[in-house]
Amino acid sequence: QQQVKQSPQSLIVQKGGISIINCAYENTAFDYFPWYQQFPGKGPALLIAIRPDVSEKKEGRFTISFNKSAKQFSLHIMDSQPGDSATYFCAARGAGGFKTIFGAGTRLFVKA
Amino acid sequence: DTAVSQTPKYLVTQMGNDKSIKCEQNLGHDTMYWYKQDSKKFLKIMFSYNNKELIINETVPNRFSPKSPDKAHLNLHINSLELGDSAVYFCASSQEVGGRSYNEQFFGPGTRLTVL
Numbered sequence: 130q131q132q133v134k135q136s137p138q139s140l141i142v143q144k145g146g147i148s149i150i151n152c153a154y155e156n157t158a159f160d161y162f163p164w165y166q167q168f169p170g171k172g173p174a175l176l177i178a179i180r181p182d183v184s185e186k187k188e189g190r191f192t193i194s195f196n197k198s199a200k201q202f203s204l205h206i207m208d209s210q211p212g213d214s215a216t217y218f219c220a221a222r223g224a225g226g227f228k229t230i231f232g233a234g235t236r237l238f239v240k241a
Numbered sequence: 242d243t244a245v246s247q248t249p250k251y252l253v254t255q256m257g258n259d260k261s262i263k264c265e266q267n268l269g270h271d272t273m274y275w276y277k278q279d280s281k282k283f284l285k286i287m288f289s290y291n292n293k294e295l296i297i298n299e300t301v302p303n304r305f306s307p308k309s310p311d312k313a314h315l316n317l318h319i320n321s322l323e324l325g326d327s328a329v330y331f332c333a334s335s336q337e338v339g340g341r342s343y344n345e346q347f348f349g350p351g352t353r354l355t356v357l
Binding site: 160161163165167170171172173174175178180216218222224227228229231233234236 | 282283285297331343348
């Protein structure tokens with residue numbers, strides 16, 4: 130029940146295309162869903178996050194879509210660029226728990 | 242003015258040795274974490290300290306012992322290192338406000354530990 134399932138494991142997209150990464154969770158106590166971006170040799174960094182009271186959040190080329198009834202959320206990267214090539218982690222957290230549960234990660238490669 | 246720093250960046254050692262990794266944050270946060278990232282990039286929390294008090298202790302072998310001398314520092318000591326301990330270890334910090342969940346975690350650059 131504490132798991133966050135992420136797919137796909139890896140993704141290759143052409144420059145200018147749309148990258149889509151999907152996540153699903155079971156625990157309805159989760160109420161914060163961040164996405165982290167990690168470049169090789171670096172630590173993860175927060176990219177964008179959403180709370181379940183909204184169905185979509187957009188920041189520049191990055192959009193989170195959230196489906197509370199299906200317990201699923203996804204990251205869409207519009208106009209994907211080679212500089213977006215990184216590993217992306219979805220995550221989930223509940224109030225007061227101090228614990229963030231991470232998905233297994235998706236390695237994105239954007240071809241120039 | 243690095244927000245979360247870790248030393249060393251790389252650590253290569255023999256099986257059976259004892260080693261420490263240090264972490265410092267200058268963000269004024271009250272909560273610090275240790276994560277382990279394996280070769281498949283999976284990120285797993287190991288420990289979390291809030292105001293120097295241990296609040297998360299996952300199923301981690303007793304050979305791993307965290308120590309938080311103050312709110313800005315969280316060190317990780319590992320005894321009797323094993324081959325399976327080889328991984329990248331990340332320190333992170335956050336400011337936990339009023340028990341809410343939406344507190345951003347800031348990660349350090351990682352320490353790559355290789356046990357031979």
